[in-house]
Amino acid sequence: MQTLPNLWYPLLAAALFACGAVPAHAHAVAGERLFPSTLTFDDPGIGAELPLVFTHARDEGSNQNDLDLSVTKPITPNFSLTAGTSYTGVTSGGAPAIHGWGNLELGAVWQVYRNAGTESIGSFSINRSFAHTGSRNVRDGFSVWAPEFDFGQGFGRAGASWLRPLAITGSLAIDLPNSHAEPRMANWGLSLQYSIPYLQDFVKDVGIKAPFNNMIPIIELPMQTCLDRGCHGQTTGYVAPGVIWLGHDFQWGVELQVPVNHRTGNSVGVMFGFDFYLDDLAPHGFGAPLFH
Numbered sequence: 001m002q003t004l005p006n007l008w009y010p011l012l013a014a015a016l017f018a019c020g021a022v023p024a025h026a027h028a029v030a031g032e033r034l035f036p037s038t039l040t041f042d043d044p045g046i047g048a049e050l051p052l053v054f055t056h057a058r059d060e061g062s063n064q065n066d067l068d069l070s071v072t073k074p075i076t077p078n079f080s081l082t083a084g085t086s087y088t089g090v091t092s093g094g095a096p097a098i099h100g101w102g103n104l105e106l107g108a109v110w111q112v113y114r115n116a117g118t119e120s121i122g123s124f125s126i127n128r129s130f131a132h133t134g135s136r137n138v139r140d141g142f143s144v145w146a147p148e149f150d151f152g153q154g155f156g157r158a159g160a161s162w163l164r165p166l167a168i169t170g171s172l173a174i175d176l177p178n179s180h181a182e183p184r185m186a187n188w189g190l191s192l193q194y195s196i197p198y199l200q201d202f203v204k205d206v207g208i209k210a211p212f213n214n215m216i217p218i219i220e221l222p223m224q225t226c227l228d229r230g231c232h233g234q235t236t237g238y239v240a241p242g243v244i245w246l247g248h249d250f251q252w253g254v255e256l257q258v259p260v261n262h263r264t265g266n267s268v269g270v271m272f273g274f275d276f277y278l279d280d281l282a283p284h285g286f287g288a289p290l291f292h
Contacts, residue, residue: 001249002139003059003271004274005146005165005242006038006272007103015231018242020084026043026181026280027043027047027277027279028043028044028045028046028047028121028152029037029121029153030114030115030116030118030119030120030121030152031115031116031117031118031119031154031156032116032119032154032156032201032202033152033156033195033197033198034136034144034195034197034198034246034252035152035154035167035169035193035255036193036216036218036244036246036275037049037051037273037275038169038185038191038218038220038221038241038253039053039242039253039255039271039273040189040191040220040238040255040271041150041152041171041173041187041191041220041224042074042109042123042125042139042148042171042221043150043152043169044076044122044123044150044152044169045111045123045227046077046078046079046080046109046111046123046152046285047072047074047120047277047278047279048072048073048074048274048277048278048279048282048287048288049070049071049072049275049276049277049279050069050070050071050072050275050278051070051273051274051275052069052070052273052274052275052276052277053066053067053068053069053271053272054066054153054271054273055067055068055257055269055271056068056266057257057267057269057270058143058267058269058272059265059266059267060091060266061082061093062090062091062092062093063091064088064089064090065088065089066086066087066088066089067086068083068086069084069085069086069087070083070084070085070105071083071084071278072109072215072278073286074279074287074288074289074290075290075291075292076289076291076292077111077292078109078110078111079104079108079109079111080108080109081106081108081109081120082105082106082107082109082125082127083104083105083106083107084105084107085101085102085103085104085105085134086101086102086134087099087101087102088100088102088138088150089120089265090286094250096162098135098137098138099110099135099138099174100134100135100136100137100138100139101134101135101138101139101153102129102134102135102138102139103129103130103131103132103133103134103139103140103143104130104133104148104232105127105128105129105130105136106127106128106130107125107126107127107128107146108122108125108126109123109126110123110124111123111189112124116141118153118154118156118157118186119149119152119153119154119155119156119157119167120152120153121151121152122148122149122150122151122152123149123151124147124148124149124150125147125148125149126145126147126148127145127146127148127173128143128146129143129144129146130143130145131143131178132167133157134221135242137156140182141179142177142178142179142182143173143177143221144175144176144177144178145174145176145178146147146174146176146226147173147174148171148172148173148174148187148188149171149172150169150170150171151169151170151171152158152167152168152169152170153168153169154166154167154198154223156198156202160161161203161204162203164193164198164199164202164203165194165196165198165199165203166193166194166195167192167193167195167198168190168191168192168193169190169191169192169193170189170190170191171187171189172186172187172188173186173187173188174187174227175176179273180229181229182229183226183227183228183230183231183232184185184227184228184229185224185225185226185227186224186226186227187221187222187223187224188221188223188225189221189223189237190219190220191218191219191221192218192219193216193217193218193244194216194217194218195216196202196208196212196214196215196216196217196245197213197214197216202214207251208209208292214246214247215243215244215245215246216243216245216246217242217243218241218242218243218244218245218255218259218287219239219240219241219242220238220239220241220242221237221238221239221240221254222237222238222240223235223238223260224236224237227279230243233262234263235260235261236259236263236264237260237261237262237264238257238259238269239258239259239260240255240256240257240258240259241255241258242254242271244254247276248278248280249276249277249280249281250274250275250276251274251275251277252272252273252274252275253271253272253273254270254272254273254289255270256268256269256270256271257270257271257273270279
């Protein structure tokens with residue numbers, strides 16, 4: 001059973017960030033381009049968000065369910081603090097179930113560039129997970145520093161009109177554990193998106209009706225490559241096709257997880273996520289930057 005102190009870690013961290021008084025600057029936007037939050041890596045924007053991602057996977061007779069949650073609090077229009085954790089449950093045949101919270105993660109995010117004319121945006125973040133802060137049977141016994149760069153690029157200036165709704169986003173992070181027994185890992189990902197809202201609003205209204213007019217078909221490629229300590233060069237990851245639906249105050253998305261090799265796994269998983277836009281839901285409270 002999850003102990004009360006570990007359960008409250010993410011909630012206490014979120015409460016520390018909860019104040020503000022000026023209007024928020026919402027979402028990952030560059031010019032006319034909105035880059036939605038993807039399900040497998042961070043978006044390149046600064047804003048107040050509450051993303052929840054549920055993942056179900058089955059492999060070699062075991063079922064694993066994960067719930068990843070985090071909260072982002074803007075401190076200035078170009079700087080945010082983040083807190084997050086995950087809950088994992090694993091069942092395998094007649095073996096006892098394993099479940100509990102993972103380690104607490106805290107981080108900071110800087111908006112390093114945003115160009116409206118070229119629909120380009122980028123951010124740099126530094127995150128740290130803290131050893132022994134989760135449930136005893138799930139938590140890691142080591143801490144990890146993780147510098148990360150995220151970017152987005154729209155195709156709005158493409159010559160062919162059918163290409164203009166396209167966009168790509170990407171992420172590169174390096175996990176640096178404080179244990180010499182644990183390998184350093186490169187986490188890298190790309191997404192290819194085709195925005196139907198962008199098509200109808202800024203290219204040509206082709207008459208797509210609700211709810212499909214708010215959808216963004218997407219393919220994500222979340223990958224991980226081991227850098228040293230016994231697994232050098234080994235890569236795992238997924239091809240994740242799906243769709244994201246944009247609302248005014250939130251978005252939701254669903255994607256498959258198709259392993260890229262046998263080292264990753266042999267079964268297709270599924271991800272389902274919600275992202276609540278706190279800068280729209282609470283524009284004069286939690287969603288507002290502390291300093292303008």
